[in-house]
Amino acid sequence: MTITITAFESSPDRGRGLARDMRVRWALEEVGRPYAVELVSFKAMKEPAYLALQPFGQIPVYREGDLTLFETGAIVFHLARHNKGLLPDEPNARARAITWMFAALNTVEPPIIEREQSHYTVGEKPWFPELLAVLDERARARLQQLSDHLGNADWLDGDFSAADLLMVLVLRRIEGDGILEKFPNLCAYVARGEARPAYQRAYAAQRQVFVGRTSARQS
Amino acid sequence: MTITITAFESSPDRGRGLARDMRVRWALEEVGRPYAVELVSFKAMKEPAYLALQPFGQIPVYREGDLTLFETGAIVFHLARHNKGLLPDEPNARARAITWMFAALNTVEPPIIEREQSHYTVGEKPWFPELLAVLDERARARLQQLSDHLGNADWLDGDFSAADLLMVLVLRRIEGDGILEKFPNLCAYVARGEARPAYQRAYAAQRQVFVGRTSARQS
Structure with missing residues (x-):
């Protein structure tokens, strides 16, 4: 089809x-x-x-x-x-991978998008730098938690899965802004995703x- | 278990x-x-x-x-x-219900949470009312799209599903702020969810x- x-x-x-x-x-x-x-x-x-x-x-x-x-x-x-x-076939591993799919989209992505969109919606306001500092810190704190979880692992939970696919692309949205770059393990994780054929x-x-x-x- | x-x-x-x-x-x-x-x-x-x-x-x-x-x-x-x-058993209906689960959490919830959290993070700033007006409009525009989709239907796609469960609770977070209340069909939708035993x-x-x-x- x-x-x-x-x-x-x-x-x-x-x-x-x-x-x-x-x-x-x-x-x-x-x-x-x-x-x-x-x-x-x-x-x-x-x-x-x-x-x-x-x-x-x-x-x-x-x-x-x-x-x-x-x-x-x-x-x-x-x-x-x-x-x-x-997605893994083993039921518990599969349920955990689905957990990480939702985590990518409902926990990690929102502060990244919020920060990104603020540039378009209120980026010209005189108070924007003050707001951006708050949004930067929210995104940074979330990435810290993700980085702590990932540690030295290649992927979020065992083998590469749909959760890694979503998470890598969520993280790519904040690449180059100096926030992701504070976390070498997350940068290496994104690079591992990007290296896949x-x-x-x-x-x-x-x-x-x-x-x-x-x-x-x-x- | x-x-x-x-x-x-x-x-x-x-x-x-x-x-x-x-x-x-x-x-x-x-x-x-x-x-x-x-x-x-x-x-x-x-x-x-x-x-x-x-x-x-x-x-x-x-x-x-x-x-x-x-x-x-x-x-x-x-x-x-x-x-x-x-979730419905029929495969296509099931895939659509899962679509609405993600829509509740990745499309409708983020502007609602962003608006809610701004009160805590920057609610004391002199420029907060100006920011809030922007965030109100983003939430309102999203609810308008949801309201247009729902129309006179009872639930998002056919029978009540996990997607409605998530969406009703996402919408409850903005209840009483005057934004949800602009959409009588969404208010009735939330009330239908709340009426379930x-x-x-x-x-x-x-x-x-x-x-x-x-x-x-x-x-």
């Missing part, structure tokens, strides 16, 4: 692999499933036809036969459930959308 | 059922599983013994035999997987912790 996902026609990250389609692309590459991509404009994402598929007007939407899903956590979980390689194929595919548009505009 | 969860010894919400143990209590009541509660102090939650179970120092931790889980999304999903009544048993049980402590202090 053909799998189709939506992605930004013009990604705000300029092909750096930070948009959420990257999570689904990487998962699809890990399990070796081919997929088609439908690029959508910001305008189209807010129109009724798209909102009927994705009530929050975001990417990606995942379609497979008569099944339509959104929320990257749910899409990655769906792929993990129906394909080998993203499936990650590299997914990264190249999403980057090609940006490169293709740029060269089309220049030619 | 005995199920034990941790909960606040002294909940900051004063027994209003807003702490995250409520999610697990409600799920356990929906599936008719008895459970024991271990109350933990704020101090104990930050100590190594607790952090070994819950790396982020939060409640609840869920224990069942040799399985230890955290993250309410994962715990509710674990209960849904092994008991009837929280399992909700009421869970609410009474968590409230008893607060009432018990208060009366013990007064005697």
Whole structure:
């Protein structure tokens, strides 16, 4: 059954692999499933036809036969459930990996996104530096806990799983801001994720959308 | 196998059922599983013994035999997987319900928590009202999308599921602030959740912790 996902026609990250389609692309590459991509404009994402598929007007939407899903956590979980390689089979290990999927999205991501979005929403305010210091400290404290848990392990709980896939991409969003860089074990963890062949194929595919548009505009 | 969860010894919400143990209590009541509660102090939650179970120092931790889980999304999903009544059996309906579980925790909850926490972190700053207006608008816009999706339906997607359980409790956190109240269908949705016998048993049980402590202090 053909799998189709939506992605930004013009990604705000300029092909750096930070948009959420990257999570689904990487998962699809890990399990070796081919997929088609439908690029959508910001305008189209807010129109009724798209909102009927994705009530929050975001990417990606995942379609497979008569099944339509959104929320990257749910899409990655769906792929993990129906394909080998993203979740352990042993029931307790599997439940723990699912715990870490939720931890990536509900505990680690929110302070990172909150900090990131504040730049766009109130970054011009004279009091922004004061707010940013508070948000930096929240993100830092959360990463400290994650770093303490990870220690010298390669992955969050045993072998690489869908939880690591989500967590690595969550952490990538704060790369280069000086906060992640305080935690060498988390940087090495992100690098381990990025070194996976499936990650590299997914990264190249999403980057090609940006490169293709740029060269089309220049030619 | 005995199920034990941790909960606040002294909940900051004063027994209003807003702490995250409520999610697990409600799920356990929906599936008719008895459970024991271990109350933990704020101090104990930050100590190594607790952090070994819950790396982020939060409640609840869920224990069942040799399985230890955290993250309410994962715990509710674990209960849904092994008991009837929280997720549909039909595969596509089930995948969509899981989508809404992630939507509750990764799309709807973050702007609500961000707004709530700003009161504690920067509520005393002279510029707080200006920030709050931005955060109010973000929460309102998200609730608008949710309200548009829900329309006149009773639940998010077909019958009541674990997704509704999570979403109702996420929405309860912003009750009474004048934002949720702009959406009569969301208020009615929350009321439908609160009317369920399992909700009421869970609410009474968590409230008893607060009432018990208060009366013990007064005697």
